[in-house]
Amino acid sequence: MTDISNLTGEAFWLPVIFIGLMGLALFMYAILDGYDLGVGILLPRDSEAQRDTMIASIGPFWDANETWLVLGIGILLIAFPLAHSTILFHLYIPVTLMLAGLILRGVAFDFRAKSPEHHKKLWDMTFRAGSLLATLSQGFMLGLYVMEFESTPATYAFAALSAICVTAGYTFIGAAWLVLKTEGELQLRAAWWARLCCWLTALGLVAVSVVNPFVSEMIFDKWFGNPMVIILWVIPVFCFVLLFIVDRYLKRFPYPNDFGCWIPFTCAIMIFLLSFIGLAYSFYPYVVPNRLDIWQAASAPESLKFILVGTVIVLPTILAYTFFAYRVFRGKATQLKYY
Amino acid sequence: MLETLILSRIQFAANISFHILFPSISIALGWFLFYFKLRYKGEGDDVWMRAYRFWVKVFALTFAMGVVSGITMSFQFGTNWPGYMETVGNIAGPLLGYEVLTAFFLEATFLGIMLFGINKVSNRTHTIATFLVAFGTTMSAFWIIALNSWMQTPTGFEMRDGKAFPLDWFEIIFNPSMPYRLAHMLIASGLTAAFLIAGLSAYRILKKDHKPAPRLALKTAVVAAAILIPLQIFLGDMHGLNTLKHQPAKIAAMEAIWHTEKGAPLVLFAIPDKETQSNKFAVEIPYGASLILTHHHDGELKGLNEFEGKHPPVTPLFFGFRIMVGVGMLMLLTAWWGCWQYWRHNEISPLLLKIYVGMTFSGWIAVLAGWYVTEIGRQPWLVTGVLTTAEAVTKTPPANVGTSLAIYLTLYVVLLAAYIWTLFLMAYKSVLVDRPEEALPTLQEELVEKNL
Numbered sequence: 185m186t187d188i189s190n191l192t193g194e195a196f197w198l199p200v201i202f203i204g205l206m207g208l209a210l211f212m213y214a215i216l217d218g219y220d221l222g223v224g225i226l227l228p229r230d231s232e233a234q235r236d237t238m239i240a241s242i243g244p245f246w247d248a249n250e251t252w253l254v255l256g257i258g259i260l261l262i263a264f265p266l267a268h269s270t271i272l273f274h275l276y277i278p279v280t281l282m283l284a285g286l287i288l289r290g291v292a293f294d295f296r297a298k299s300p301e302h303h304k305k306l307w308d309m310t311f312r313a314g315s316l317l318a319t320l321s322q323g324f325m326l327g328l329y330v331m332e333f334e335s336t337p338a339t340y341a342f343a344a345l346s347a348i349c350v351t352a353g354y355t356f357i358g359a360a361w362l363v364l365k366t367e368g369e370l371q372l373r374a375a376w377w378a379r380l381c382c383w384l385t386a387l388g389l390v391a392v393s394v395v396n397p398f399v400s401e402m403i404f405d406k407w408f409g410n411p412m413v414i415i416l417w418v419i420p421v422f423c424f425v426l427l428f429i430v431d432r433y434l435k436r437f438p439y440p441n442d443f444g445c446w447i448p449f450t451c452a453i454m455i456f457l458l459s460f461i462g463l464a465y466s467f468y469p470y471v472v473p474n475r476l477d478i479w480q481a482a483s484a485p486e487s488l489k490f491i492l493v494g495t496v497i498v499l500p501t502i503l504a505y506t507f508f509a510y511r512v513f514r515g516k517a518t519q520l521k522y523y
Numbered sequence: 524m525l526e527t528l529i530l531s532r533i534q535f536a537a538n539i540s541f542h543i544l545f546p547s548i549s550i551a552l553g554w555f556l557f558y559f560k561l562r563y564k565g566e567g568d569d570v571w572m573r574a575y576r577f578w579v580k581v582f583a584l585t586f587a588m589g590v591v592s593g594i595t596m597s598f599q600f601g602t603n604w605p606g607y608m609e610t611v612g613n614i615a616g617p618l619l620g621y622e623v624l625t626a627f628f629l630e631a632t633f634l635g636i637m638l639f640g641i642n643k644v645s646n647r648t649h650t651i652a653t654f655l656v657a658f659g660t661t662m663s664a665f666w667i668i669a670l671n672s673w674m675q676t677p678t679g680f681e682m683r684d685g686k687a688f689p690l691d692w693f694e695i696i697f698n699p700s701m702p703y704r705l706a707h708m709l710i711a712s713g714l715t716a717a718f719l720i721a722g723l724s725a726y727r728i729l730k731k732d733h734k735p736a737p738r739l740a741l742k743t744a745v746v747a748a749a750i751l752i753p754l755q756i757f758l759g760d761m762h763g764l765n766t767l768k769h770q771p772a773k774i775a776a777m778e779a780i781w782h783t784e785k786g787a788p789l790v791l792f793a794i795p796d797k798e799t800q801s802n803k804f805a806v807e808i809p810y811g812a813s814l815i816l817t818h819h820h821d822g823e824l825k826g827l828n829e830f831e832g833k834h835p836p837v838t839p840l841f842f843g844f845r846i847m848v849g850v851g852m853l854m855l856l857t858a859w860w861g862c863w864q865y866w867r868h869n870e871i872s873p874l875l876l877k878i879y880v881g882m883t884f885s886g887w888i889a890v891l892a893g894w895y896v897t898e899i900g901r902q903p904w905l906v907t908g909v910l911t912t913a914e915a916v917t918k919t920p921p922a923n924v925g926t927s928l929a930i931y932l933t934l935y936v937v938l939l940a941a942y943i944w945t946l947f948l949m950a951y952k953s954v955l956v957d958r959p960e961e962a963l964p965t966l967q968e969e970l971v972e973k974n975l
Contacts (some may be wrong), residue, residue, distance in 0.1 A: 244635030247590060251627045257597055258623045262616030265608040269917075272601030276919050279602055280927040283595045287934055290591035291941075294584040298945050484688050487613040491620045498624040502632075509632050512643050 191479060198488040199478040202263035203471065205495065206256055211460050213252035215357065215453055220246045222358015224289055224315025225351070226377055227308055234370045235308050239293065241365040241517035246293065248506060250286065260471075262491055264481035267471040274333040275325050282321035288314030316351070323350025331399060332473045342399055349388030356381035357456065360430075360448035365517045367442070375437040378430070378448050386427045389459065393420060396466075402474055403466045416465065419458050426451040426458075528916045530924040531603040534931060538595055539898075540891055541935045545589030547890045550664055550709065551716035552582050553657030555743070556637075560650045573736035574743075577953055578720065581946060583638050588942060590631070595931070603924065604905075606915030611687045611906055614680055614695055615670055622666035630659030661709070668708055672701035674906045675897070676769045687909060699769050703762040704897070710755045711893065713747065714854060715886025720744035721861075722883025723950045725876040732954040741879075742865065748858035756851060760815070766900075767816050767824075770907065772834040773900035775827045777844045778812050779837055782826040787812040792845070795837045800827070835902040843896040850889035857882060884943070 220242045227235050242249075261268045272279060288310050296307035327346030331339040359381050362374035397404040407413060430451045433444060469477045482488065559575040597619070600608055608615065636644060636652040644652070679694030680687045689695060724741035767774045774780075779790055781800040789811020793802035810820040817824070827834050857878055864871050871879075905912045917924075 244639045247587070247631040247634055248628060250590065250594070251623070251631045254594055254597055254627060255623050257601075258620055261597065261600060261608060261612070262620045265612030265616060268601045268608055269605030272598060273605060273917060273919060276602050276923050277926065279598050280930055283598060284930050284934060286594060287591040287938075290587050291938055294587045295941060295945060298580065298584060298949055299941070300948065483616055484613045484686075486689050487617050490689065490692055491617040494621055494624055502624070502628045505632050506628075509635055512636055512640050 194485050194489070195479070198485055198492070199263065199482040200469075201492065202259060202482070202488060203468070203478045205499075206259040206263065207460070207464055209252050209256035209259060211457070213249070213256055214460070215456055216245070216249035216252055218354045218456070219357045219361040219449075220249050221289070221315045221319045222354040222356065222381075223361060224311050224358070225319060225355050226358055226362070226374075227312045227315075228373075229309075232305070232308075234373070237366055237370055237517060238362060239296070239311070241362065243293070244509065244513045246290075248509065250290070263483055263488060264471050264476075264478065265483055267476050267481040270472050270476065271329070275328060278321045278325045278328070282318050282325070285314045285317030285319075285321060289318060290314075319351045319354050320347045323347035326350060329473065330396065330403075332475070338399060342395060345388075345391060345395065349385070349392055352381055352384035352388045353456070353459075356385045357449070357452040360452045363434075363437075364445050364449045367516050371445075372438060375434050375448075379434040382427055382430050382434070382448075385455070386424065389420070389423060389455075400473075402470075406466050416462075419462050423455050423458050426455050527919060527921045527924055528913055530921055530928055531916050532912065534924060534928045535599060535603060536898075537928070537932060537935060538592065538599060540894075541939070542589065542592040542596060543890060543894060544887050544939075545585050545592065546660065546664065547708075547712045547715045547886060548719055549582060549585045549589055549716075550660045550712040551714075552578065552585065552719070553653070553660050554713075555716055555720065555747075556582060557650075557653050557657045558743070560653050563646075570735045570739055573734070574740045577736065577949075578740070579638060580949060581719075581723075583634070584942065584945065586630075586634060588938065592935075602919070602927075603917050604915045605917050606910065607905060610685065610910045610915070611674075614673060614677075614687050614689055617689075617692075618666055618670040618673070618696070622663055626659045626663035626666065630656050630663065633659070664708060664712070665705060668705045669696045669698070669701050672704045673698045675704075675901055676700040677906055677909060682909070687906075700762075700765055703758065703765045707755070707758050707762050707893075710751050710758060711886070711890050713751045714755060715890060717744040717748040717751065717858075718854065718879070718882050718886050719884070721748065721879045722881075723946060725871070725879035726883075726947065727950050727954050728871075729873065729876050729880065730951060730954045734956075738870075741871065745858055745861040745865070745871070745879075748854060749862045752851065752855045752858055756855070759848075759851070763816065770900065771825045772827070772830040773840070773897075774816065775825055775830070776835050776837045776840040776900060777896060778816075778824070779841045780812065780824050780826045782828050783823065784826060785813065785823045786810045786821045787824045789815065790841075793841075795841050797837065833903065835900045839899050840896050843892045843899070847889045847892040847896065850885050850892070853882070854885065854889075 223238050223242050227238060257268075260271070292307045292311035292314060296304050296311065299307060324343045324347040327343030328339065330346065331342050333339075356378060359374050359378035363371060363378055366374060397407050407416065430448045433447050467473055469479070471478050471481050556575055556578055559571050559578065562571040563569050563575065564571075600615075633652040633655040636649065637656050640652065641649050673695055676699045677687075678698045679691040680689055682688075720740050721744040724737040724744065727737040728741065763774070778787070779793060779795040779802050780787055781802075786809070788807035788809050790802060791806045791808065793805035793807075795802050813822040813824055814820050816822065827837070857875070861871055861875060861879075864875060901907060903911050903913070905915050
């Protein structure tokens with residue numbers, strides 16, 4: 185690990201800024217494409233009308249949502265090229281599977297509506313399979329990352345667990361999105377899905393939190409090595425308070441005037457944020473766990489400064505027009521019409 | 524057993540060949556849509572709006588194909604070519620980063636409004652959204668071509684401890700071959716989109732579509748192609764001269780000039796033979812190559828003998844270049860023929876309509892052939908003079924690369940077939956809309972409901 189006291193000025197803060205930006209991009213991705221993928225996984229076999237509405241609810245957004253992944257990976261590539269090649273070297277096959285899933289999901293969006301009628305269901309099921317494949321691979325990769333890319337049975341078992349948990353989380357936020365964006369029978373169904381996934385997510389969080397410190401020494405030290413870190417336990421406690429709120433709310437669903445339809449989605453975002461902070465705390469300042477810290481992996485300061493200037497100007501603009509797009513398509517999802 | 528290097532090269536070539544098909548349509552199709560939208564008066568069932576409505580759906584499908592195939596590229600730098608980012612990451616990283624920041628988000632966000640927002644925003648806002656999407660796709664081309672051109676003709680950097688460090692970003696972005704390659708590619712996209720529009724519109728007319736929209740689109744496309752193609756030939760010539768100056772080995776391979784000579788002939792056709800370092804069955808125009816490349820009939824052209832062991836393979840460059848030029852000539856002929864028919868008869872004859880249908884995807888062939896020339900022409904270098912392709916490849920076992928390659932190839936074949944088939948199906952379905960003899964006034968609404 186780099187001795188921070190030797191670093192001064194930009195050599196210290198540029199990598200810190202960029203790991204923050206990368207975290208932001210990946211967090212945005214997990215939230216935004218998380219609900220897209222969750223909705224995809226939930227597509228029901230038995231109702232074409234519900235599938236139409238569900239896909240309509242994510243149609244105007246998915247493209248931009250997926251771009252956050254490109255930005256996240258882009259920052260890893262730009263700011264930490266050494267880490268980029270090390271990480272992707274170890275994740276070769278899961279990355280390929282994730283990309284195949286994202287390709288299938290992305291094209292199914294368009295083909296389902298433009299192919300002959302009798303192919304539509306096939307594309308819908310492709311949509312679902314693609315979403316599931318991409319989600320499972322992402323969870324699996326996260327698991328391998330946490331396990332420092334060792335090739336032991338324990339690593340793969342943990343990665344499989346992580347794959348299931350991430351899938352539960354994405355399905356949860358997807359169902360919560362549907363509670364927010366749909367109405368009637370589908371909304372009731374979504375509420376049921378959300379409640380189920382809410383507990384699956386809780387189970388997943390517990391499982392990962394219990395297993396994590398025992399399989400990774402580094403994380404054990406970070407979590408229990410210092411009496412001060414008791415403050416950290418606010419994170420899981422808060423997560424469970426949020427999950428409890430969602431459960432209580434959904435138990436009595438629906439409410440008159442669609443009261444509080446935003447509650448599950450907002451709580452899901454908060455839960456994602458808290459889990460994300462937990463992860464970030466566990467690994468900082470490593471970008472490849474226990475191998476490369478952000479200062480070892482960083483690009484030349486002249487490159488980072490060049491891209492930082494643009495980022496400072498462009499990123500707020502991106503956030504502003506993303507906000508604008510969500511405003512344009514606010515309210516319940518209507519049938520997607522090209523005109 | 525194939526090696527990781529060759530498998531990775533095949534995989535990257537397959538990925539990027541599949542990917543470029545879609546941007547080469549969507550870059551210019553965005554501007555065609557903007558033009559349609561500008562001509563629309565803003566109210567009622569205007570014919571320009573009808574053309575817009577059909578082509579915006581084609582744009583949506585094409586764009587989605589481009590996005591999903593493009594994402595795989597950004598991962599492959601890490602999965603297959605780690606040496607690339609480790610050596611020139613300081614240059615390539617920021618250029619790719621600017622592409623994501625200034626182009627990807629812009630086009631992806633406003634695409635939603637462009638496709639689904641026309642009833643939710645004002646007509647003017649919708650037109651601006653269309654403009655921003657077209658602008659975004661063009662910006663994307665700008666950054667990626669800046670990087671590609673830098674790999675061809677690198678400037679504005681220095682090497683320290685085996686890594687490239689930027690010295691002057693202006694020189695890096697506007698490197699010597701960049702303006703030519705960018706202009707050449709943007710016009711190539713214009714031609715690809717124009718022939719796609721012409722082909723599908725001609726198909727609709729041949730299937731007895733009596734509506735004015737396909738006729739209007741056809742005329743717009745034919746006129747656009749007729750203007751763009753001479754411009755493209757002129758730019759292609761300038762690009763060639765630029766290549767001769769900066770990458771003479773590439774030109775020598777393209778023209779199959781084995782030995783340095785004065786007054787080199789233009790080889791129209793031949794079978795280049797690596798063993799004997801000569802061309803078999805050559806059909807040549809005396810002094811032609813020297814005249815075109817040096818603008819003097821007796822000008823000296825460097826042959827492949829000057830670049831022993833450091834020149835690209837001759838056969839793919841020689842044929843790739845001739846295929847590109849051949850398709851270009853065909854485009855010139857058919858576009859001007861169409862204009863002549865418009866001038867004399869005010870409509871296109873059934874024969875020429877059939878030719879346009881046959882040429883629907885002719886732009887793809889020229890684009891692929893051209894890119895093969897320029898990319899294979901950079902070999903054995905990945906970044907000219909800085910890093911060879913072999914040095915950059917991953918240490919991943921060949922079995923892994925073979926697996927991913929098989930997955931990608933299967934997906935690409937299926938998706939390409941589905942894409943082409945769906946475009947013609949969409950064209951055929953739109954023929955049925957509003958057909959008086961079908962007496963189905965609701966069909967239009969039905970199609971709207973089903974999001975066609």
